[in-house]
Amino acid sequence: MIIKNQKELEILREGGKRLAAVLQEVAHHAIAGVSARELDDLAEKLILKAGGAPSFKGYKVRGAPMPYPGSLCVSINDEVVHGLPTDRVLKAGDVVGLDIGMQWEGLFTDTALTLVTQTEFRSTSDLNSVWGRSNKLIEATKKSLEIGIAQVRAGARVGDIGYAIQQFLEKEGFGVVRELVGHGVGSAVHEDPEIPNFGKKGVGAELVEGMVIALEPMATDGSPKVKIAPDGWIWVTSDGSRAAHFEHTVVVTKNRAEVLTKW
Numbered sequence: 001m002i003i004k005n006q007k008e009l010e011i012l013r014e015g016g017k018r019l020a021a022v023l024q025e026v027a028h029h030a031i032a033g034v035s036a037r038e039l040d041d042l043a044e045k046l047i048l049k050a051g052g053a054p055s056f057k058g059y060k061v062r063g064a065p066m067p068y069p070g071s072l073c074v075s076i077n078d079e080v081v082h083g084l085p086t087d088r089v090l091k092a093g094d095v096v097g098l099d100i101g102m103q104w105e106g107l108f109t110d111t112a113l114t115l116v117t118q119t120e121f122r123s124t125s126d127l128n129s130v131w132g133r134s135n136k137l138i139e140a141t142k143k144s145l146e147i148g149i150a151q152v153r154a155g156a157r158v159g160d161i162g163y164a165i166q167q168f169l170e171k172e173g174f175g176v177v178r179e180l181v182g183h184g185v186g187s188a189v190h191e192d193p194e195i196p197n198f199g200k201k202g203v204g205a206e207l208v209e210g211m212v213i214a215l216e217p218m219a220t221d222g223s224p225k226v227k228i229a230p231d232g233w234i235w236v237t238s239d240g241s242r243a244a245h246f247e248h249t250v251v252v253t254k255n256r257a258e259v260l261t262k263w
Helices: 006-028 036-049 132-149 158-171
Strands: 072-076 079-081 095-104 107-116 182-184 191-195 212-215 218-220 226-228 235-237 243-245 248-252 257-259
Touching: 006 036, 006 095, 006 107, 006 248, 036 072, 036 095, 079 095, 079 218, 079 243, 095 132, 095 243, 107 132, 107 243, 107 248, 132 158, 132 212, 132 218, 132 243, 132 248, 158 191, 191 212
Parallel strands: none
Antiparallel strands: 072 079, 072 095, 079 235, 095 107, 182 191, 182 212, 212 248, 218 243, 226 235, 248 257
């Protein structure tokens, strides 16, 4: 657990603001006919233009045959997270998760959203309005992030966050991924503590004022079980059901969470 000082928090606020703008712009271009690689190229261009550096590109994990090759994770349909930015072209009706991280002035923020691919970009308010069950999955996962954020304050426990997210998503009829969790962030891409999207009230690490954490609920329209793909990077649903993922970087304050990556 790393507590950030006021200077670091100011840097993270600005970095988070810039990253949120990058993700929103990338989402505008996530339409049918565009490839995942094109979105990745755009994301990297925008990150560099914002004065930052991609924090995912070159990232290494145990078991993966290569460092992560892109600046943006593009996860499609049954891909939960860490989708590789290949030449795969988006089709109308695809569920697409966009996950991005940036280092700005030496500190890191993360954010992610999921949308349903349209034939053309629509306003944020109706971006996912026409695709039925996929839309319900996306909206529930987005709402679960808001519910999790509402639990964040000094003195709360990690289990309070996970419990709130889990109860909501399961009540809505969706699976809650266990193998993948949120995390501390700021001085590195991943820091302690882990922030599961399931749990019990009053258990787990205590949140302390000045902590910076990334909450990222991941939900499935089927079994919550996931598996790693042969490429060693992409996590997919075990039953082939669709998945959604939302993420914000937040600061723990005395009475609430301050969202740094508000889009």
